[in-house]
Amino acid sequence: xxxxxxxxxxxxxxxxxxxxxxxxxxxxxxxxxxxxxxxxxxxxxxxxxxxxxxxxxxxxxxxxxxxxxxxxxxxxxxxxxxxxxxxxxxxxxxxxxxxxxxxxxxxxxxxxxxxxxxxxxxxxxxxxxxxxxxxxxxxxxxxxxxxxxxxxxxxxxxxxxxxxxxxxxxxxxxxxxxxxxxxxxxxxxxxxxxxxxxxxxxxxxxxxxxxxxxxxxxxxxxxxxxxxxxxxxxxxxxxxxxxxxxxxxxxxxxxxxxxxxxxxxxxxxxxxxxxxxxxxxxxxxxxxxxxxxxxxxxxxxxxxxxxxxxxxxxxxxxxxx
Amino acid sequence: xxxxxxxxxxxxxxxxxxxxxxxxxxxxxxxxxxxxxxxxxxxxxxxxxxxxxxxxxxxxxxxxxxxxxxxxxxxxxxxxxxxxxxxxxxxxxxxxxxxxxxxxxxxxxxxxxxxxxxxxxxxxxxxxxxxxxxxxxxxxxxxxxxxxxxxxxxxxxxxxxxxxxxxxxxxxxxxxxxxxxxxxxxxxxxxxxxxxxxxxxxxxxxxxxxxxxxxxxxxxxxxxxxxxxxxxxxxxxxxxxxxxxxxxxxxxxxxxxxxxxxxxxxxxxxxxxxxxxxxxxxxxxxxxxxxxxxxxxxxxxxxxxxxxxxxxxxxxxxxxxxxxxxxxxxxxxxxxxxxxxxxxxxxxxxxxxxxxxxxxxxxxxxxxxxxxxxxxxxxxxxxxxxxxxxxxxxxxxxxxxxxxxxxxxxxxxxxxxxxxxxxxxxxxxxxxxxxxxxxxxxxxxxxxxxxxxxxxxxxxxxxxxxxxxxxxxxxxxxxxxxxxxxxxxxxxxxxxxxxx
Numbered sequence: 001x002x003x004x005x006x007x008x009x010x011x012x013x014x015x016x017x018x019x020x021x022x023x024x025x026x027x028x029x030x031x032x033x034x035x036x037x038x039x040x041x042x043x044x045x046x047x048x049x050x051x052x053x054x055x056x057x058x059x060x061x062x063x064x065x066x067x068x069x070x071x072x073x074x075x076x077x078x079x080x081x082x083x084x085x086x087x088x089x090x091x092x093x094x095x096x097x098x099x100x101x102x103x104x105x106x107x108x109x110x111x112x113x114x115x116x117x118x119x120x121x122x123x124x125x126x127x128x129x130x131x132x133x134x135x136x137x138x139x140x141x142x143x144x145x146x147x148x149x150x151x152x153x154x155x156x157x158x159x160x161x162x163x164x165x166x167x168x169x170x171x172x173x174x175x176x177x178x179x180x181x182x183x184x185x186x187x188x189x190x191x192x193x194x195x196x197x198x199x200x201x202x203x204x205x206x207x208x209x210x211x212x213x214x215x216x217x218x219x220x221x222x223x224x225x226x227x228x229x230x231x232x233x234x235x236x237x238x239x240x241x242x243x244x245x246x247x248x249x250x251x252x253x254x255x256x257x258x259x260x261x262x263x264x265x266x267x268x269x270x271x272x273x274x275x276x277x278x279x280x281x282x283x284x285x286x287x288x289x290x291x292x293x294x295x296x297x298x299x300x301x302x303x304x305x306x307x308x309x310x311x312x313x314x315x316x317x318x319x320x321x
Numbered sequence: 322x323x324x325x326x327x328x329x330x331x332x333x334x335x336x337x338x339x340x341x342x343x344x345x346x347x348x349x350x351x352x353x354x355x356x357x358x359x360x361x362x363x364x365x366x367x368x369x370x371x372x373x374x375x376x377x378x379x380x381x382x383x384x385x386x387x388x389x390x391x392x393x394x395x396x397x398x399x400x401x402x403x404x405x406x407x408x409x410x411x412x413x414x415x416x417x418x419x420x421x422x423x424x425x426x427x428x429x430x431x432x433x434x435x436x437x438x439x440x441x442x443x444x445x446x447x448x449x450x451x452x453x454x455x456x457x458x459x460x461x462x463x464x465x466x467x468x469x470x471x472x473x474x475x476x477x478x479x480x481x482x483x484x485x486x487x488x489x490x491x492x493x494x495x496x497x498x499x500x501x502x503x504x505x506x507x508x509x510x511x512x513x514x515x516x517x518x519x520x521x522x523x524x525x526x527x528x529x530x531x532x533x534x535x536x537x538x539x540x541x542x543x544x545x546x547x548x549x550x551x552x553x554x555x556x557x558x559x560x561x562x563x564x565x566x567x568x569x570x571x572x573x574x575x576x577x578x579x580x581x582x583x584x585x586x587x588x589x590x591x592x593x594x595x596x597x598x599x600x601x602x603x604x605x606x607x608x609x610x611x612x613x614x615x616x617x618x619x620x621x622x623x624x625x626x627x628x629x630x631x632x633x634x635x636x637x638x639x640x641x642x643x644x645x646x647x648x649x650x651x652x653x654x655x656x657x658x659x660x661x662x663x664x665x666x667x668x669x670x671x672x673x674x675x676x677x678x679x680x681x682x683x684x685x686x687x688x689x690x691x692x693x694x695x696x697x698x699x700x701x702x703x704x705x706x707x708x709x710x711x712x713x714x715x716x717x718x719x720x721x722x723x724x725x726x727x728x729x730x731x732x733x734x735x736x737x738x739x740x741x742x743x744x745x746x747x748x749x750x751x752x753x754x755x756x757x758x759x760x761x762x763x764x765x766x767x768x769x770x771x772x773x774x775x776x777x778x779x780x781x782x783x784x785x786x787x788x789x790x791x792x793x794x795x796x797x798x799x800x801x802x803x804x805x806x807x808x809x810x811x812x813x814x815x816x817x818x819x820x821x
Contacts, residue, residue, distance in 0.1 A: 190685075190688045191688055192682065192685075195678060195681055198670065198674070199667055199670075199674075199678055202667040202668070202669055203666065205663050206663070206664055206665055207667075208626065209624075209646065209658050209665065210646075210678050210679050210732075211646040211647045211650040212678075269669055269670075270669060
């Protein structure tokens with residue numbers, strides 16, 4: 001009994017290593033280089049800083065992993081984030097609403113927009129790329145309309161604490177990231193819904209023939225992404241002391257980059273949340289490291305692009321073998 | 322034959338990591354002959370074809386064309402040498418015309434200009450089509466053609482490049498009998514023009530109908546070549562499996578149980594016409610007819626994949642509504658679809674994933690905390706159907722066709738269906754695996770499962786079924802029970818013949 005337990009645990013570790021070896025090595029090498037080049041890198045303050053910076057992108061990327069796993073995509077995450085964030089701030093500042101009520105409404109708004117995305121994708125068969133591209137414009141526009149294009153500033157300490165507070169030494173956003181990772185990972189790996197996600201992405205026809213309610217899976221996935229976008233929006237606006245309609249532009253691409261770096265197949269059916277987390281970390285460490293090395297942000301973009309291309313190329317080589 | 326062979330293979334060897342795929346294979350192909358390659362899946366036929374197509378390099382041996390040793394390093398070279406392979410999966414662009422497909426990658430341009438010369442292309446393509454009596458218009462879109470016609474286009478494409486050796490990998494797998502006849506007509510025309518045809522098929526009747534010689538392979542080895550006129554089915558099967566096979570099909574005693582399913586006047590505009598029949602416990606009901614007669618459509622309607630707009634369905638005497646697949650599944654109906662790769666399996670997933678995807682509810686409640694129940698289902702599935710897989714975590718796309726089909730069946734058996742619909746359950750799988758599938762179906766019927774089996778292979782449906790319904794243009798044309806069923810009678814109904 002004990003023996004078999006150890007054996008199965010060993011197999012699991014081996015499986016994880018095989019699955020994530022490439023990106024783990026990449027992350028390790030990156031960290032080693034930075035440790036040698038900058039004394040500031042390997043300090044607990046900096047590591048917590050990196051994790052906090054990563055958290056919003058990671059949360060979005062967890063949702064994006066689901067979308068890509070079912071063979072879809074969600075381009076609206078950055079815009080939904082902005083709309084939900086500004087609405088939460090606005091309800092508190094303008095309407096004097098209590099924080100829990102305002103946040104709940106913002107989260108429901110995100111969930112609703114996501115569910116709408118999912119329903120349109122499921123019922124009309126319009127490609128998710130198009131549906132969420134439209135939502136990206138609609139939500140961004142709504143954020144501008146709602147704020148009149150101006151940031152809604154807040155000094156409400158309770159609201160600001162959501163994004164800037166600490167639990168012991170650990171900033172709240174890292175905790176959110178960890179909790180959401182745990183929940184989404186359990187959902188994906190240990191529930192029927194998770195199996196159905198893989199089934200739908202692997203072979204939609206076979207999923208239908210297996211009696212899987214594919215429309216329901218699609219709606220839940222996009223709904224969940226909308227909710228996670230709203231969570232990120234609230235956290236981000238809180239950290240910025242203001243509801244800004246311009247936040248989150250381009251976040252969808254960072255999230256997709258993390259998913260792809262993590263080894264999830266763009267054609268669906270294959271991928272893991274652990275990989276996405278590592279992918280988000282690689283991007284975060286890269287940003288942080290280039291900052292520490294005083295490389296300007298224009299160059300950072302170029303480096304990020306090259307790294308993504310390289311990583312995915314190596315991954316595809318590995319698969320071809 | 323005293324002719325000089327067009328193509329000679331001498332001691333061809335090919336290995337993959339861990340497998341010797343071709344061992345010392347030697348073969349002569351003569352101009353104007355149709356040479357059949359026969360063997361179970363994994364016998365090395367596909368590997369051999371891929372060597373000739375330039376997809377694989379041989380490890381050893383010689384390929385001799387017109388008496389000169391050659392190398393075929395890539396697909397391009399293979400085409401240049403006049404070798405053309407018609408693959409099982411058609412590779413045509415659906416929204417282009419026949420002419421555009423034929424000239425894909427080698428488009429003709431107007432003199433000294435970069436612009437495509439549509440008229441000349443269509444004219445030339447039409448000549449090729451007419452030359453082989455293909456009743457097709459070069460300007461037609463490929464998407465509007467039937468599978469058989471698309472296949473003809475593939476062949477026309479090969480012929481347009483003056484191919485001398487045409488290799489067809491299971492060309493009849495998706496064809497009806499009439500379409501197969503058309504294809505054979507085309508093969509005869511090509512033979513008369515001195516082209517050599519290498520023909521791979523599992524359907525032995527066809528090999529006898531069209532081939533001049535038959536070469537049998539087994540486990541990557543060349544077993545022997547027979548003149549078609551001088552051999553018979555028994556001998557070939559013995560060569561293929563390496564042992565004499567007594568009974569190809571299964572004979573069984575059938576005891577008719579109570580009625581489990583009754584369909585009355587089931588209709589769908591333009592697809593299904595007034596379908597009425599009943600199905601009994603432990604019965605194997607064969608559904609015959611040519612492709613397009615509405616058999617698959619009937620099955621899909623019964624399983625709730627397609628809607629129906631008229632008629633009633635009764636189970637155990639009470640009316641039921643089947644509007645989606647979940648309804649059918651809840652009523653105890655299972656469906657093994659005709660295209661196992663596209664509709665039946667999650668190919669990139671593990672065997673275990675595939676086996677339990679429909680019984681997850683029984684495996685864990687909300688969150689999976691252990692694998693015990695799931696492992697039980699997987700073990701039972703693998704053992705009861707003797708699925709050959711290294712382990713439950715092997716990917717399904719690494720299994721042979723027969724074992725893949727067993728996975729599809731096993732995943733339904735996990736649900737203990739009362740009715741199992743099997744659509745072409747033995748398509749594209751080798752003889753050994755076919756026999757196993759027949760036994761599985763027979764066993765299920767014995768256990769009381771009511772079976773509807775759709776098959777395009779007449780001997781198969783004749784030998785397996787207790788009763789046969791023959792469909793034609795969406796309606797049931799005739800019913801044949803037991804002894805009265807013959808190939809001739811089925812074909813009579815299937816081609817629209819009425820009761821005499």
